[in-house]
Amino acid sequence: MSVRRRILGVAAGAFGVAAAGTAVGVARQRRVIARRGAGETFEFGSLRSKPRTVVADDGVPLHVEVDEHDDSGTAPRRGEPAQAPLTVVFCHGYALNLDCWHFQRAAYRGLVRTVFYDQRSHGRSGRSTLGHATIDQLAHDLKRIIDEVVPEGPIVLVGHSMGGMTIIAFAEHYPELFGDRIVGAGLISTTAGGLDPHRILFPMIPVPLGGELTHRVVATLARGHRAVDGLRRIGKAVATVVTDGFAFGDDVPASYVxxxxxxLSATPFEVVAEFFPSFRSLDKFHAVDVLGEIPTTIICGTADRLTSVGHSRKLQSLIDGASLLECEGAGHMVILERHDQVNAALDQLIAAAAATVELP
Known part of the structure; x- marks a missing residue:
């Protein structure tokens, strides 16, 4: 990617989607603005599209949903070849599912081609095979989804928490795609390593544990995971309070909590335990420099108690040209708690990414 394209792409992002030229356009930007807050009119978990199944390289079926771009009125001129639209792929976090992108999905539906999927062992996807519940495997799953669902055209990857780690692992394994197929990245409430594992576990098991003790306790509880799931259901009132405190920074509507x-409750503890060692050993800061080749936006709440804002600041320092949005007072679920701010930052990211592929 030339310096000129890089500079102009970042400049486009600074002015929002409207500055991205014909990729999105001023008229469409007005529609984007009008759609902000659209998620409030839809019940959580109600946004659906026709399900697709992508089979991972180890045979695990992955549940995928695609919201197609409404390209009415944007047909190519006579004689011009049709171009594949820009696609935004959303990767969700640990113990969540694709529905967590509720406000982003509502805002972009019909305006941008978007792909949502459940990570292996989460939501509607199949259970992981033994030993494949790892961040590296999630990166390979993402590659398979791209190959089958987005076989052509530019892509923006957006990941929250474990989804952001998935993107970083993807960058480690497939760096050649960055600046070519992958033209933008959004890393939200995430890190490339240095995690405090017991903080991640606490919303699922509200008991304060130390690092090594946590690892042993998780391994022990995994053997009796059905009993743990039963206790989590019985202790729902306590679990809800813990979720409120660890997922959010400010007071939010009870429906969010x-x-x-x-x-979280729908994720079996056996799945929680299978993925847990991956967080403990995560160390991929060496792989993030390739993200400096594309517009990259980093977002985090300053009150995030799981992947603190210090992780995001470190990522920004290692990724050339990356922007950082710190949402004051917001917690780990910033994609819900500050959805308007997050969506506005994603508007700018999509604009910058679109500009880089449109320039000659």
Whole structure:
């Protein structure tokens, strides 16, 4: 990518989607603005599209949903070849599912081609095979989804928490795609390593544990995971309070807390335990420099108690040209708690990414 394209792409992002030229356009930007807050009119978990199944390289079926771009009125001129639209792929976090992108999905539906999927062992996807519940495997799953669902055209990757780690692992394994197929990245409430594992576990098991003790306790509880799931259901009132405190920084509507707690509770503890070692050993800061080749936006709440804002600041320092949005007072579920701010930052990211592929 030339310096000129890089500079102009970032400049486009600074002015929002309207500055991205014909990729989105002024008229469409007005529609984007009008759609902000659209998620409030839809019930959580109600946004659906026809399900697709992508089979991972180890045979695990992955549940995928695609919201197609409404390209009415944007047909190519006579004699011009049709171009594949820009696609935004959303990767969700640990113990959640694709529904966590509720406000982003509502805002972009019909305006941008978007792909949502459930990570292996989460939501409607199949259970992981033994030993494949790892961040590296999630990166390979993402590659398979791109190959089958987005076989052509530019892509913006957006990941929250474990989804952001998935993108970083993807960059480690497939760096050649960045600046070519991958033209933008959004890393939200995430890190490339240095995690405090017991902080991640606490919303699922509200008991304060130390690092090594946590690892042993998780391994022990995994052997009796059905009993743990039963206790989590019995202790729902306590779990809801813990979810509120760890997922959010400010007071949010009770429906937000119930929504997140429902996703956490629906994730079997056996799945929680299978993925847990990956967080403990995560160290991929060496792989993030390739993200400097494309517009990259980093977002985090300053009150995030799981992946603190220090992780986001470190990522920004290692990724050339990356922008950082710190949402004051917001917690780990910033995509819900500050959805208007997050969506506005994603508007700018999409604009910058679109500009880089449109320039000659």
């Amino acid at each position: 119930d929504f997140v707690d429902g996703m």
